[in-house]
Amino acid sequence: MTLASSLKKNKGKWNMNSLRRLTQAYIITPWRKQISTGMLILVGLLVVILAASLYLDVTARTLALGRAILMMENEITEVEMLNAHLRTQLGILTSSAMMEKRALEMGFRRIEASEEIYLVVPGYVPLDQTPLSSPSKKVQSVTYSLPPIYTQSLVDWLKTKLDEWANLERGKSP
Amino acid sequence: MSQDYSSRYILLGTLFTVVAALIFGQHVALLLDKQRGAILEEVRANHLGSIWTIHPPRGLIFDRKGQLLAGNEMVYEVGIDYRSINREANDAHTIALIGNVYFSLDYNQVKVTIENPPNPQQVYLPLAKGIEKDKVDTFQTFLKVKDEDSRTEQAEKARLAKHLRGLVLQPYMKRVYPEPLLASNVLGFVGYTQQGLPVGYFGVEAKYNEMLAGTPVKIWVPNDPRMVQDFPPIPEGVSLILTIDRELQAAIEKILEESVHKSGSDTGVIVVLDPKTGEVLAMASYPRLDISRYWDYESLSQRGQFVFNRAISAMYEPGSVFKIFTMAGALDKGVVTEDTIYLDKGAIEVGGLVIYNWDRAGHGKQTMQGCMQLSLNVCLAWVATQLGAADFYAYLQAFGIGHTTGIDLDGERAGILKLPQDQLWSESEIGTNSFGQGVSATPIQMAAAISALANDGKIMRPHVVRAIIKDGEQFMITPSVSSIPISAKTAHTLTEMLARSLEAEASAALVDGYRVAGKTGTGEIAIPGLGYTSGETNASFAGWGPVDDPRFVVYIWLEKPSTSIWGSEVAAPIFPKVVEQITLLMNIPPDRYRKATQ
Numbered sequence: 001m002t003l004a005s006s007l008k009k010n011k012g013k014w015n016m017n018s019l020r021r022l023t024q025a026y027i028i029t030p031w032r033k034q035i036s037t038g039m040l041i042l043v044g045l046l047v048v049i050l051a052a053s054l055y056l057d058v059t060a061r062t063l064a065l066g067r068a069i070l071m072m073e074n075e076i077t078e079v080e081m082l083n084a085h086l087r088t089q090l091g092i093l094t095s096s097a098m099m100e101k102r103a104l105e106m107g108f109r110r111i112e113a114s115e116e117i118y119l120v121v122p123g124y125v126p127l128d129q130t131p132l133s134s135p136s137k138k139v140q141s142v143t144y145s146l147p148p149i150y151t152q153s154l155v156d157w158l159k160t161k162l163d164e165w166a167n168l169e170r171g172k173s174p
Numbered sequence: 175m176s177q178d179y180s181s182r183y184i185l186l187g188t189l190f191t192v193v194a195a196l197i198f199g200q201h202v203a204l205l206l207d208k209q210r211g212a213i214l215e216e217v218r219a220n221h222l223g224s225i226w227t228i229h230p231p232r233g234l235i236f237d238r239k240g241q242l243l244a245g246n247e248m249v250y251e252v253g254i255d256y257r258s259i260n261r262e263a264n265d266a267h268t269i270a271l272i273g274n275v276y277f278s279l280d281y282n283q284v285k286v287t288i289e290n291p292p293n294p295q296q297v298y299l300p301l302a303k304g305i306e307k308d309k310v311d312t313f314q315t316f317l318k319v320k321d322e323d324s325r326t327e328q329a330e331k332a333r334l335a336k337h338l339r340g341l342v343l344q345p346y347m348k349r350v351y352p353e354p355l356l357a358s359n360v361l362g363f364v365g366y367t368q369q370g371l372p373v374g375y376f377g378v379e380a381k382y383n384e385m386l387a388g389t390p391v392k393i394w395v396p397n398d399p400r401m402v403q404d405f406p407p408i409p410e411g412v413s414l415i416l417t418i419d420r421e422l423q424a425a426i427e428k429i430l431e432e433s434v435h436k437s438g439s440d441t442g443v444i445v446v447l448d449p450k451t452g453e454v455l456a457m458a459s460y461p462r463l464d465i466s467r468y469w470d471y472e473s474l475s476q477r478g479q480f481v482f483n484r485a486i487s488a489m490y491e492p493g494s495v496f497k498i499f500t501m502a503g504a505l506d507k508g509v510v511t512e513d514t515i516y517l518d519k520g521a522i523e524v525g526g527l528v529i530y531n532w533d534r535a536g537h538g539k540q541t542m543q544g545c546m547q548l549s550l551n552v553c554l555a556w557v558a559t560q561l562g563a564a565d566f567y568a569y570l571q572a573f574g575i576g577h578t579t580g581i582d583l584d585g586e587r588a589g590i591l592k593l594p595q596d597q598l599w600s601e602s603e604i605g606t607n608s609f610g611q612g613v614s615a616t617p618i619q620m621a622a623a624i625s626a627l628a629n630d631g632k633i634m635r636p637h638v639v640r641a642i643i644k645d646g647e648q649f650m651i652t653p654s655v656s657s658i659p660i661s662a663k664t665a666h667t668l669t670e671m672l673a674r675s676l677e678a679e680a681s682a683a684l685v686d687g688y689r690v691a692g693k694t695g696t697g698e699i700a701i702p703g704l705g706y707t708s709g710e711t712n713a714s715f716a717g718w719g720p721v722d723d724p725r726f727v728v729y730i731w732l733e734k735p736s737t738s739i740w741g742s743e744v745a746a747p748i749f750p751k752v753v754e755q756i757t758l759l760m761n762i763p764p765d766r767y768r769k770a771t772q
Contacts, residue, residue, distance in 0.1 A: 059400070062399070062400045063399045063400060064399075065399075066398075066399025066400055066401070066402035067399045067402075069399075069402045069403075069404065070395070070399065070402055073404070073405050076405075077228075078345060080231070081231075081246075081248045081345055081346075081347055082248060084231050084245065084246045084247075084248065084347060085246070085247055085248035085307060087234075087242070087245060088242065088245030088246060088247050088350055088352070090242075091241070091242030091245050091352040092352040094241065094242075095241075095352040095353045095356075096241075096353060096356060096420050096421060096424045097353055097356075097424070111758070113686065113687070113754045113757065113758060114686070116758065118763040118764070118767040120767060120770055126761060
């Protein structure tokens with residue numbers, strides 16, 4: 001007997017029997033149970049996909065950054081080499097022979113001792129040092145440039161956070 | 175279950191048991207292997223990453239005014255990465271062609287090398303080193319796809335790049351000298367070990383090799399990019415500021431080369447020292463090596479005669495310049511004064527050996543100044559005998575004869591000075607040694623010893639490094655006293671005597687505007703077994719000035735001059751030329767200006 005025929009038989013009046021039947025009908029409907037289970041599985045899958053995507057995204061970005069660091073290190077090395085190269089090129093361009101050649105081309109000539117003129121400046125003391133280095137250029141101490149979060153896996157990160165939480169619980173600072 | 179099936183099960187079971195037993199046995203064998211730990215660690219390390227050894231750029235070398243004398247240049251190593259070679263696509267041809275056109279490599283050789291690797295496991299093979307940056311830049315510009323390129327050109331470049339994936343261009347730093355002949359004897363050069371590591375040879379490059387090279391840093395580079403860290407700072411090699419003045423060095427080298435050719439000498443040396451600090455202002459040695467072609471050294475040295483830096487490594491009998499030390503010792507000891515009279519008869523017997531003057535003549539009564547002015551061997555031999563062997567050799571040793579000066583250059587030699595306690599020494603040595611025969615010294619030893627007269631009797635340790643730059647900070651080298659052989663009074667007295675000597679004989683060594691002191695020397699060259707019969711000489715001159723406040727000591731040596739054998743005729747005339755350059759370039763005004771400011 002269907003719910004409609006039950007209501008028709010009782011002339012549209014509800015009784016406990018019809019309500020039980022109604023509840024039972026909904027509870028035990030197989031397709032609803034299947035949908036419910038399916039949805040639960042889907043939600044679970046979604047959570048897994050979300051976590052996996054997040055993990056993949058963080059890992060991919062970490063990998064890309066790691067790769068970029070390596071490339072930049074190589075670039076720094078090459079730029080340093082280039083600087084040294086250019087400095088030497090400058091040394092070659094200002095070498096004694098080159099400077100003399102350029103001076104001669106510009107119409108200068110080396111003076112004789114007899115042509116030298118000295119001007120006496122009382123109290124003048126010529127500088128007798130060659131400061132070539134910048135004052136107190138200390139080597140900087142370099143540590144990680146990336147915070148740990150970029151180098152940790154999601155599991156490591158969760159573990160760290162849990163440890164921090166556990167330490168906080170024990171009254172310690174993280 | 176039938177009987178047939180049970181036998182099959184037994185067979186299968188036995189098989190599995192045997193395999194399991196073998197695997198277990200192998201595990202046990204591995205566990206018992208003593209090298210297991212190291213091997214596993216190596217496998218683990220190789221899997222996780224690799225260790226890169228980074229060599230810091232070699233320190234630079236500057237002259238005293240900050241001009242670069244030795245730097246580093248970026249060059250490339252061209253190599254083959256066999257893993258990226260596609261044999262079917264004929265990559266070998268393309269790489270060989272590019273190698274030939276852009277890097278001047280032999281086409282056939284490169285092609286054969288690519289097609290036939292030395293061994294099947296070969297991953298990488300260097301083809302050429304030291305390829306100039308300009309060549310690589312030209313090649314990379316050619317290969318770069320530009321906006322103005324047509325589609326065909328772009329496609330062609332892309333196709334070419336695909337074939338060139340196996341071509342590796344690896345940059346590295348190479349030592350380079352802006353002027354490879356300038357001060358080459360002081361600088362030395364950088365060669366490479368079989369492992370390709372740079373090593374300094376001769377000069378400051380060798381003496382300060384470890385400082386210049388810096389400390390290589392080993393960095394562990396993980397394969398997992400997540401574990402990549404910043405490279406730690408790699409401290410550069412220490413840079414050096416030399417005492418050498420580039421302009422003065424160039425001028426002195428030019429003077430020396432001209433003088434050697436003009437006098438028909440075999441070799442020559444000029445050393446310029448600051449007597450107050452021991453700083454070497456210039457050190458010229460002829461012939462010299464073009465250090466950009468340092469590999470020529472081997473063939474040059476095999477031919478004989480070639481000494482990399484004659485100023486510190488070539489020993490010779492200096493002749494009469496040595497009389498300075500004999501007279502200095504005698505004056506200092508009080509055995510003679512400048513007014514002591516000696517009757518020169520032209521010969522004297524010392525230890526059974528008759529000694530004559532250079533002209534074989536007697537010069538009658540002479541003061542000590544006269545003896546020095548006329549460079550009388552007989553007189554100086556007498557002075558040495560008056561001083562006595564013990565004191566004479568004590569003074570020579572105090573002047574540093576027979577010892578290295580400790581100059582900070584690689585390859586210094588000590589010279590030879592026989593002492594009375596030596597078996598080979600005979601009493602006649604005191605006579606011959608008094609005028610610089612039978613004793614050998616290097617030019618730097620002579621210059622350093624003579625600097626005592628120009629520095630109140632003190633010898634400063636000669637040095638060529640004025641300051642070092644480490645971690646961006648500059649540290650000046652403090653001059654140190656090496657020895658005090660004579661008193662300031664003796665130094666002043668002898669300087670005055672030698673200044674008057676030059677003036678009295680109107681020497682070719684006199685310098686306009688500056689009062690200088692000096693002494694010529696002509697040392698005979700002995701032939702082993704035959705004695706002094708070659709007729710060839712070493713011509714020398716030692717001079718310093720200005721007399722009232724010495725700022726420079728100049729030592730000149732010409733080996734086997736052919737136009738004249740006398741130091742007074744070939745070496746002395748070089749002195750004013752050198753002093754002219756020193757005073758011009760080191761800002762030493764003539765005496766009249768200088769005294770006006772005092």
